[in-house]
Amino acid sequence: MDSAPSDNAATYLGSNTQTLVKVLVAGPFGVGKTTFIRALSETAPLHTEETMTQASASVDSLIGVRDKVTTTVAMDFGRRTLTDDLVLYLFGTPGQRRFKPLWEDVSRGALGALVLVDTRRLGDSFEVIDLIEESGMPYAVAVNTFDDAPRHEPEVLRDHLDLDPRTPLVTCDARDAGSAVDALIALVTHLLTDPPDAAPEAVPDAAPEAGLPSGTATAGDGGR
Amino acid sequence: MSGRRSERRLVPAYMATGGRAAPSRNTFDRLTLLSAAGGPLPGRLAPAQRRLAELVNGGPLSLAEAAAYLVLPVSVVRVLVADLVDLGVLHARAPVPRAEQHDPRLLERVLSGLRAIR
Ligand SMILES: Nc1nc2c(ncn2[C@@H]2O[C@H](COP(=O)(O)OP(=O)(O)OP(=O)(O)O)[C@@H](O)[C@H]2O)c(=O)[nH]1
Numbered sequence: 001m002d003s004a005p006s007d008n009a010a011t012y013l014g015s016n017t018q019t020l021v022k023v024l025v026a027g028p029f030g031v032g033k034t035t036f037i038r039a040l041s042e043t044a045p046l047h048t049e050e051t052m053t054q055a056s057a058s059v060d061s062l063i064g065v066r067d068k069v070t071t072t073v074a075m076d077f078g079r080r081t082l083t084d085d086l087v088l089y090l091f092g093t094p095g096q097r098r099f100k101p102l103w104e105d106v107s108r109g110a111l112g113a114l115v116l117v118d119t120r121r122l123g124d125s126f127e128v129i130d131l132i133e134e135s136g137m138p139y140a141v142a143v144n145t146f147d148d149a150p151r152h153e154p155e156v157l158r159d160h161l162d163l164d165p166r167t168p169l170v171t172c173d174a175r176d177a178g179s180a181v182d183a184l185i186a187l188v189t190h191l192l193t194d195p196p197d198a199a200p201e202a203v204p205d206a207a208p209e210a211g212l213p214s215g216t217a218t219a220g221d222g223g224r
Numbered sequence: 225m226s227g228r229r230s231e232r233r234l235v236p237a238y239m240a241t242g243g244r245a246a247p248s249r250n251t252f253d254r255l256t257l258l259s260a261a262g263g264p265l266p267g268r269l270a271p272a273q274r275r276l277a278e279l280v281n282g283g284p285l286s287l288a289e290a291a292a293y294l295v296l297p298v299s300v301v302r303v304l305v306a307d308l309v310d311l312g313v314l315h316a317r318a319p320v321p322r323a324e325q326h327d328p329r330l331l332e333r334v335l336s337g338l339r340a341i342r
């Protein structure tokens with residue numbers, strides 16, 4: 001009936017909407033991507049179900065029966081109307097290399113990526129940062145400050161994540177809209193100041209093998 | 225704990241050529257802006273086509289949002305959009321072209337929009 005509320009009552013875009021832009025919110029499992037998107041979005045986060053077929057893991061090839069594995073991934077996203085005609089979409093993007101085809105599809109046309117990092121498990125973010133660097137997409141890193149997480153000096157984090165000195169490194173609370181906006185402002189400011197085409201090739205550097213002697217950071221002044 | 229580069233493995237970049245060589249139905253991006261063309265719906269639409277047409281009749285949406293509301297995979301909705309554009313039921317407007325993705329004027333607009341909602 002006409003009066004019955006739709007089971008999928010849509011929140012439509014304004015009729016003057018012209019330009020849709022997107023930013024990826026990337027990071028490992030549980031780092032706060034959905035929380036970040038929810039804090040910023042004008043609607044509850046939506047999601048699409050994506051089916052991925054991939055080559056089997058080694059276990060399967062040992063058994064020799066299956067050669068494909070199908071995985072379903074939920075991709076969540078949200079949107080925020082910035083002006084009458086300009087709308088920003090945020091796409092939560094899983095950081096695993098096995099989702100790379102999905103990653104490539106979602107990242108097409110993105111302005112850039114915000115990588116969320118949890119200092120309790122920094123290593124979990126290496127894979128997603130590598131993926132983004134391989135794609136050539138500009139990015140900023142936001143440390144999502146979980147209450148019990150260790151606090152590192154920015155230069156120590158930079159060194160450990162091997163960030164380019166120009167890559168913004170900020171802290172944020174993904175639950176707080178203002179803090180999330182600030183992280184995006186850092187990203188977009190970076191996009192304006194350091195356009196990707198102007199960026200020179202990364203200089204090969206020695207792998208930091210030693211454990212994390214504090215106070216011996218080598219990444220310049222480390223930004224802030 | 226060792227640094228990131230020690231785990232690093234390089235594969236070729238895809239972004240340099242990524243957007244252009246896509247097959248035609250892939251030209252409908254998640255951010256393709258869908259709006260109703262306005263006329264009456266043709267009588268003979270498949271159920272999924274009709275659901276999409278009726279959804280967009282309510283107002284403009286991105287393709288990704290249409291997929292989420294219809295609980296359909298993005299790949300399926302891309303095909304439905306292509307069908308409905310061919311039938312003259314939907315308008316589909318491409319998102320920002322790749323060349324304008326890094327346009328400082330666009331980025332300035334995004335930045336001032338973000339500052340305004342801060
Ligand atoms: N204390 C604190 N908790 C947070 C913060 N951000 C997220 N959380 C919590 O961390 C948990 C995981 O957050 P999600 O937003 O679901 O993380 P996600 O990256 O979307 O996770 P997946 O989709 O599973 O990869 C949730 O219980 C959040 O409430 C934060 O800034 N501070």
Ligand SMILES: [Mg+2]
Binds near residue numbers: 033034
């Ligand atoms: Mg999530």
